[in-house]
Amino acid sequence: SHVANCNSFISFVAVFNYLEEIMSQEIISATRRRTDKIIRESFISLISEKPLEKITVRDLCQRADINRATFYRYYTDLYALMDAVADDFFHRLFTEIAEKGTEAKENTTYSTLSLYIHDALDIIEKEKELCKVLLPSQTKSSFAELLTKSIYDICAMTESFTEYRHLQLMYMTNGMLSVIEYWLSTDCNIDPEPIAQIILDGVQHTLFQHD
Helix, strand or coil, X not given: CHHHXXXXXXXXXXXXHHHHHHHHHHHHHHHHHHHHHHHHHHHHHHHCCCCHHHCCHHHHHHHHCCCHHHHHHHCCCHHHHHHHHHHHHHHHHHHHHHHHHHHCCCCCHHHHXXXXXXXXXXXXXXXXXXXXXXXXXXXXXXXXXXXXXXXXXXXXXXXXXXXXXXXXXXXXXXXXXXXXXXXXXXXXXXXXXHHXXXXXXXXXXXXXXXX
8 A cells, every 4th residue: 555655656746747847848938939029029120220231139139128149049140030030921921811712702713812912911011011121122032932822823723824824923923012012112001902903903904804
């Protein structure tokens, strides 16, 4: 009986230590996520005020209220941080839009594209300070590639793509980016609806004029 009680106590201690370790890891993970969020938000705030090449790690640490060692635990330099911020935004943008794309009221390519474009503009407007930085930068090509792929995937659901169709899509996507860049340059002071209609008119003319 005494041995059994000892074994039970040992098992209890082992379980307790295991749970304590899991809780500690969760606390550390939550702290890391919170610190990373502060770093990214501070960076976006700074980069809306001045170009990346004029920002220093010291500037960022002061804005985020962290020390340099903390920054370097997360990122090798400011360019790595810029890439991470861009990747995160693009992932959120295209993931959210892809999920909403299934909500199109009509099962047609045009209606799905219409919903897609409206959702994209809504998200871009909410993240306009970040987008003002991302679109004119080297990340513009990544944005263009992802935008082209997303529209391509929507169109491919209902039709096969020829090389000519692909060229039409490239032409249309670059036009969309130019309109979005101009919209951002006005601080998005034009309502998203007319911007969406301009883009959709281009979509209609470019992709569906022969349909």
